[in-house]
Amino acid sequence: MVDTAPRPHIAEPAATTGPIPLPTAHIDVASLGRALLGTWADARLRARKLAADPAMHRIEGLSMAEHRERTFQQMRTLAANGQVNRAFPSAIGGADDHGGNIAGFEELIIADPSLQIKAGVQWGLFGAAVLHLGTEHHHTTLLPDIMSLAVPGAFAMTETGHGSDVASIATTATWDQAAGEFVLNTPFRGAWKDYLGNAAVHGTAAVVFAQLITQGVNHGVHAFYVPIRSADGEFLPGVGGEDDGLKGGLNGIDNGRLHFTDVRVPRQMLLNRYGDVDEDGTYTSPISSPGRRFFTMLGTLxxxxxxxxxxxxxxxxxxxxxxxxxxxxxxxxxxxxxxxxxxxxxxxxxxxxxxxxxxxxxxxxxxxxxxxxxxxxxxxxxxxxxxxxxxxxxxxxxxxxxxxxxxxxxxxxxxxxxxxxxxxxxxxxxxxxxxxxxxxxxxxxxxxxxxxxxxxxxxxxxxxxxxxxxxxxxxxxxxxxxxxxxxxxxxxxxxxxxxxxxxxxxxxxxxxxxxxxxxxxxxxxxxxxxxxxxxxxxxxxxxxxxxxxxxxxxxxxxxxxxxxxxxxxxxxxxxxxxxxxxxxxxxxxxxxxxxxxxxxxxxxxxxxxxxxxxxxxxxxxxxxxxxxxxxxxxxxxxxxxxxxxxxxxxxxxxxxxxxxxxxxxxxxxxxxxxxxxxxxxxxxxxxxxxxxx
CATH class of the missing domain: 1.20.140.10 (Butyryl-CoA Dehydrogenase, subunit A, domain 3)
Known part of the structure; x- marks a missing residue:
């Protein structure tokens, strides 16, 4: 409840054209600092200790390629440290600590904003999408490699042609009843997934958002887990992409574009917490309203x-x-x-x-x-x-x-x-x-x-x-x-x-x-x-x-x-x-x-x-x-x-x-x-x- 009790009265200084006498007051810097650290002070201090390590710092003047590689190696340090995985379930090595995870993550900006945002793509977007939109099967089979960085990934929601208008994205995932798979397509250039961290170089998989179509009905935007590169770094069949290139900032992140042509996605790789397709192509959802379902899915992110x-x-x-x-x-x-x-x-x-x-x-x-x-x-x-x-x-x-x-x-x-x-x-x-x-x-x-x-x-x-x-x-x-x-x-x-x-x-x-x-x-x-x-x-x-x-x-x-x-x-x-x-x-x-x-x-x-x-x-x-x-x-x-x-x-x-x-x-x-x-x-x-x- 908001406490509206009056504060100690501060005397109003008289109008004057000369210097104003300054009241005497002293700040307890240590206690004020503790208040500014907030509810998850310990998590912030641990992250600041890591951010003080010179190995985690941005080096000015690096080329884009050098900055990207340095950032990726720093990501390995984060994965080994484990702090970035605090929000994941304790059953798979996390700590079920959502507030502490975000508090610590925010402090990475001290080291290098590129490192922070690339970590956010990997664990806060790619991994979080699997966590919040997937079910236990996805958690046990996919999350461990995401948490360890064995599978670097992209969060493929934004399209060149639709930006913030996620509901209108044009990428489609159409159910093929005969094959028992979804067929993923970006039907025109504006439907390419764009500005994706980890897409240009490092990503080997992506959570791809697409319009789910089955039995001739579009059930709206859903998320799919899709491998995009082989172990040698080459795009898999049907997957293509481009490097977004040099940006105005955050050049330690390999932003890029992805496009898909008749890429086959197994039914089990639909992240189906809020919408599923049975083997016979029947769509079901615990949320009957398409609009409410859409906003619920996006709200988890x-x-x-x-x-x-x-x-x-x-x-x-x-x-x-x-x-x-x-x-x-x-x-x-x-x-x-x-x-x-x-x-x-x-x-x-x-x-x-x-x-x-x-x-x-x-x-x-x-x-x-x-x-x-x-x-x-x-x-x-x-x-x-x-x-x-x-x-x-x-x-x-x-x-x-x-x-x-x-x-x-x-x-x-x-x-x-x-x-x-x-x-x-x-x-x-x-x-x-x-x-x-x-x-x-x-x-x-x-x-x-x-x-x-x-x-x-x-x-x-x-x-x-x-x-x-x-x-x-x-x-x-x-x-x-x-x-x-x-x-x-x-x-x-x-x-x-x-x-x-x-x-x-x-x-x-x-x-x-x-x-x-x-x-x-x-x-x-x-x-x-x-x-x-x-x-x-x-x-x-x-x-x-x-x-x-x-x-x-x-x-x-x-x-x-x-x-x-x-x-x-x-x-x-x-x-x-x-x-x-x-x-x-x-x-x-x-x-x-x-x-x-x-x-x-x-x-x-x-x-x-x-x-x-x-x-x-x-x-x-x-x-x-x-x-x-x-x-x-x-x-x-x-x-x-x-x-x-x-x-x-x-x-x-x-x-x-x-x-x-x-x-x-x-x-x-x-x-x-x-x-x-x-x-x-x-x-x-x-x-x-x-x-x-």
């Missing part, structure tokens, strides 16, 4: 989105650790002294660039741990109902876009904040930025995912107000209890109607209060969802063409509503995390960071709050002014806040975050001090000019 959310958050944390450490050491310009140059992080603009992004990264870290708890509960069977799985899919579709977009934005800003040094490959930021670029379209295009979230929000809305009159819609307030935070859509109850809330005067001091921020953020989601629902209310009465056009006219609003929903979820997680902190000094500083995140969301969407009358222009102006004050308060604690992420030099591997910059600055300042002491400092020309004048 949600862990890819879960891990991308965590990995992107970790990349943001690393980028900020590098940039803030460097900004605390690098000096530039003598703004307040004739001799000493200013530390970059003492400049307000530098603080504004990095510290608000740090607040968002903290919010995402706490939200991801809550998300991972939900994931583990579903996949362990503790709370595995249809509703729980739908909620998990909605969470994945809401959070993964926000964290992956934030990672690209944060890494770019961190790179710029480090100047030319940030552009050097040795300082990691550019490499991380390149490798994470694909995360925004990997495992579902972010904009498509947010549309799925919006549809879920609209479904929940319409189920309550399907027969409501206009007055009821105008008074719409979502009635989900607070303890449904990670079991439902995440919408919250307000104590006022929207109309009442909009007319209530707010001071900047009140905007710092947890409940006021909750109301503002929740109100925005509710108002946006109800507005879209009203706009689409008559869609059922229209022709298919007209209804599609109406829906398309609301697409942007749907995406923005879903984004607001995801931001609300992150804010709620951050709020709960603050309440769990017991050390007073740490709680004080993290409370400021929490306020910065909440007010930052309001500032980002100020136009909405102004247009809808939720804030006056004066209040809106005060939001930005108070954010500046919060950033100033947090500046002395910035280093502790990034140190709490717990990344060691072997994890960051960035020269500018190693202390080398501080040594250079100390050397320069000592040199100038010696000149001054000896009286050998040259006289500046401008001072001579001033004397003559």
């Amino acid at each position: 949600v862990q890819g989105r879960v891990s991308l959310d965590g990995s992107a958050t970790a990349a943001s944390a690393m980028g900020l650790t590098i940039a803030i450490t460097y900004g605390n050491q690098r000096r530039q310009f003598t703004a307040s002294s004739d001799t000493d140059e200013e530390v970059l992080l003492d400049y307000q603009r530098h603080q504004r660039r990095l510290i608000p992004r740090l607040a968002t990264t903290y919010a995402q870290t706490f939200a991801h741990d809550d998300f991972l708890v939900k994931f583990d509960a579903v996949f362990s069977g503790k709370t595995d109902t249809d509703e729980d799985r739908q909620d998990l899919e909605t969470l994945a579709a809401a959070l993964k876009p926000l964290s992956t977009w934030h990672a690209l934005d944060t890494l770019q800003e961190a790179r710029e904040a480090c100047g030319g040094a940030g552009y050097l490959a040795e300082n990691r930021i550019t490499g991380l930025r390149q490798d994470l670029d694909v995360f925004v379209t990997f495992e579902g295009d972010n904009n498509v995912l947010l549309q799925l979230v919006a549809k879920r929000l609209l479904t929940d809305y319409s189920s309550r107000f399907a027969k409501a009159d206009a007055g009821a819609l105008a008074r719409y307030v979502v009635e989900q209890a607070a303890d449904r935070a990670y079991h439902g859509t995440g919408l919250r109850r307000l104590s006022q109607t929207i109309a009442d809330f909009g007319s209530t005067a707010r001071s900047v001091g009140q905007l710092r209060e947890t409940n006021i921020q909750r109301q503002l953020l929740t109100d925005r989601v509710e108002t946006m969802v109800s507005g879209i629902a009203n706009a689409l209310r008559n869609a059922r009465k229209l022709s298919k063409v007209e209804a599609a056009a109406l829906f398309n006219s609301q697409q942007n609003e749907m995406i923005e509503a879903a984004r607001a929903h995801g931001e609300l979820l992150q804010w709620e997680s951050f709020t709960r995390a603050v309440d769990r902190i017991t050390d007073p000094g740490t709680r004080q500083v993290v409370s400021w960071l929490h306020d910065l995140f909440g007010l930052g969301l309001i500032e980002k969407h100020l136009s909405w709050y102004l247009i809808h009358g939720r804030l006056s222009p004066q209040r809106a102006q005060a939001v930005s002014a108070y954010i500046d004050r919060l950033v100033t308060r947090l500046r002395p604690h910035a280093q502790d806040l990034v140190d709490a992420f717990g990344y060691e030099p072997a994890h960051l591997r960035a020269a500018i975050a190693s202390g080398a910059e501080a040594e250079r600055q100390d050397e320069a300042r000592a040199y100038i001090a010696r000149q001054a002491a000896a009286g050998t400092t040259p006289v500046p020309e401008k001072s001579m000019t001033a004397k003559r004048a």
